[in-house]
Amino acid sequence: MEAVKQGSAAVGLRSSKHAVLVALNRQAGDLASFQKKLIRIDDHLGIAIAGLTSDARVLSTYMRGEAMKSHFVLGRPLPVQRIAAQLGDKAQVNTQRYGRRPYGVGLLIAGHDEAGPHLYEVSPSGNYFDYYAISIGARSQSAKTYLEKYYESFADASLDDLIVHGLRALRDTLQQDKELSASNCSVGFVGVDQKWTVIEGDSLQRFLDILNAEAPPPAAAAGGADDVAPMETE
């Protein structure tokens, strides 16, 4: 659970048509590249991670396998609720068995299936919850405060609006002297007639410009923001 809080923040939110994940990338050092925070599972499914990247890799490989199995056996995309439940069951076992450790990673799952867009959080304890909007990782309480204020408007929001909301929420998790830039965040989305897509770098600038055009954010509402020094977690 602590490992999740040490990972850089990720924000998820959904409308009636789309689900969006926004994540803050952290560098392991000035000479290192940014770590990938968003992972494609299938055309209809993607995740954001906070915590141990290596554990996330194990889980994403498992999810990709399950997604493929669903196509192979039943010829349909894996229902999002089911993979969240399976992942929860898998994580719970590790909390119960002697000699094992829980996964040190929290996941946000964004997906779209027959039942519409979905957003789930799965934590190392094995708990999984369905959300309109949620954030995980370092200082994620600030993002939650933002999301709680605006979530009622998300249902009818356009994809672009949803992304901007996500970026605003993510901005609130930053330390005082930091700014969102095209290189330190990434956005992933999926929805009706919209395959899972990640935008990073220059193509993100359009949204950052919208953010920058607004008034500077009020000093991040400090709500239990645990400001932990970055370790080897991402």
Add this chain to the structure above:
Amino acid sequence: MGGNIEHRFSPYTDNGGTTLAIAGEDFCVVAGDTRQSEGYLINARYSPKVYHLKNNAVLATGGMHADGVALVKRIGQNLDWYVHKHEKQMSAPALAQMLSTILYSKRFFPYYVWNTLGGLDENGKGCVFSYDPVGNFEKQHWSCSGSAGHLIQPFLDNQIGHKHQSNVEHHLLPLDQVLKIVKDAFNGATERDIYTGDFVEIFIITKDGVTVQKHDLKKD
């Protein structure tokens, strides 16, 4: 079932059909008819056996339909894992080698499928690979196989490879001419082979992607 009862199970069946592929300078054409037969019965008039894969290569499968479907599903999964691992699509020549490996891995219970793979190589040139069921393969400029393969092969040798013609300049044909030859080949095969007919599906691979044409063949 009424009629004849099979006494011993054979895991194999032949569903007929004809496929071909022709490589051009900057394109590749892969085609196959869509009839699925079993003995003297026509199971379906439109049961495609040419598959557009995610890496923009096109695989034509002839022989046993069920094995073809299973093989294409397996290739599809391998292509997906490749994208997950390398964040790029597999090249057609890499897929060509992988297909051979997959086929050989079932050397002693083979996929009863004659494959023809078409795509563009790393330099954007058209390439064609043809296979036997256990994974022998060869890069070719044109190839055909299946129930009317032996009828079409000499026609392609003559028209595409200018074989048995004297005083002709050897050159790669342009797309429109290749398409005419493909349609002629399938119309001819339909006349003489009972396992070929109904429709021909022609896939055209260029650097811009893959397009499909569907043309009528005789349905008798």
Add this chain to the structure above:
Amino acid sequence: MDHFPGNWGNPRSRDDTYLESNDYLPGSIAQDHPRIRAEKTMSGFSCDEYISNPSHMPRAHTQQPVVTGTSVIGIRFKGGVMLAADNLASYGSLARFRDVERLLKVGDYTVVGASGDISDLQYIQHMLVNLETKEKYLDDGHSLGPKNVFEYMSRVMYGRRTKVNPLWNSLVIAGVKNNESFLGFVDLQGTSYQSSTIATGFGGHLAIPILRKAVDQIGEENMTEEQAKKIIEDCMRVLYYRDARSLNKFQRATITASGVTITDPYSLETDWSFAEKIRGYGA
């Protein structure tokens, strides 16, 4: 062609090292078999145990169908699909069971019709009921449509053929979900296809020409449910006239956007007067 399954032999009884198939029946005298007597003395475990645990016997696969159902036919029409199959289960040429239902409803959108071995059909029914139950209790807004059932059965049938241990059936899968109608076929070798007309077994010879002619003339998109019903009944009548393993008692399933209906078993009017004119057929 020998129509008596009793004469078809048993894969395990080709040489007398193994038990005869009858030795598994209650009251058999299997303990008198030399092999059993030998093993009994060696290991000391009981005869009953030996017979109920045949794990040490060579694995016996279905190598021929035993109790069989004949043709299943299906046609697509405007807004739906229709299937029919008779209620007979034959034991070789013996009309053994006359009230067997071979059209299975799976979920809310799909019907699976099966010809071939009846015990394998019942095993498939068991699998499909399991699949349906699991889907239902998850209760997450998802449900299996005909395409999913078709894909599932294709994988099962192909998987079993790959183990050279086939389920000896030809299946027709029909349904409507999200206003899309579906009609597909899978058999014991895993061969699968979709078509606007499908018939298994003898139907492939006798019904398909009638069905295809109707679709070519009327067109799938113009055919009404009433027209489809008449065509299906014509086919079932022809099959009853000429397929010696058929019965004039059958069920018909209709699947449209409004759901699945499977009729009670019913019969058709037949007229055998033509037989009078055929030497060796009638009198």
